[in-house]
Amino acid sequence: MTAAMSCAGLRKSYGDVLAVQDVGFSIAPGEAYGLLGPNGAGKTTTISMLVGLVRPDSGAVHICGTDLATDPMTAKSKIGYVPQEIALYPELTGRENLRFFGRLFGLPRRALARRIDEVLDLVGLSDRADGKLDTYSGGMKRRINIGAALLHGPELLILDEPTVGVDPQSRKAILDGVERLVAGGMALLYTSHYMEEVERVCDRVAIIDHGRIVADGTRHELVSMVGSADKIKLTLDGDADSAFAKLQTVEGVLEAVRTGTATVRLIAEGGRYLLPALITAVEGSASVTAAEVVEPDLEATFLHLTGSTLRD
């Protein structure tokens, strides 16, 4: 089966900054694939190479079997790409914005009117379609942007951090809409630094850090990389620096990260059974005022693989 998208050996540097190095993965038709990594990990640079906006220093991209470098028009016609920045006309309505983009894509007038209705329904904005863009919330504008990328019926939808800076109602509408599209057979590449979103929407996830894919697999495969360890969140009262140093030496603690002035996140073998040892370890420096033990999730895997949290 021809992949909806495949890339191999992608590399891009900006001066001295090696933004992406040796990135390769593929997305099957109808598969939802997530790129999960903190800000600056190289997600946008990777996507920019996949959609033909940035030329890679090396590597290749195929969209539905077409080489992006040799036949960019055919390859790009199969992609719906939604960048982080919103590029819409504030004085036009949502529907008019979509009409403008549909004409740019060269869609015939009558088919376009029908397609705009379908797309408005998909992004949950049918009832606000005739309001001007400058009366929309940031999230509604993002939803129109997603709609614009869907007009030409792409086989692969690429969303770059689609929920950053949007209100909760739009966030829900975006995630619900994306799930419907995937259920309808669309392949998806979804980037985010929000673990919960990637866990919810994606069948397979690549963890990207410092321009490299450090692991990829299903949620289950990735989480099992942490083994039997649990994630433990502690809140400390006292000298958190010295308490943190002590916690790192406790037997069973695999990874430790400061997540705030008084908060620490640990990956540790033994989970809740280790709590007494952790509380004892910090004695003399601080006291533990709250403790939470959670089952491993993608964030625990990220912590395990990279030694940092997704949001630091």
Ligand SMILES: Nc1ncnc2c1ncn2[C@@H]1O[C@H](COP(=O)(O)OP(=O)(O)OP(=O)(O)O)[C@@H](O)[C@H]1O
């Ligand atoms: N045009 C550019 N010129 C110079 N450096 C750049 C440029 N674009 C990206 N970078 C650098 O490349 C690295 C990867 O950036 P990129 O935007 O791809 O990361 P990201 O994971 O998408 O993060 P974000 O979500 O914050 O955009 C960063 O160190 C960034 O500063």
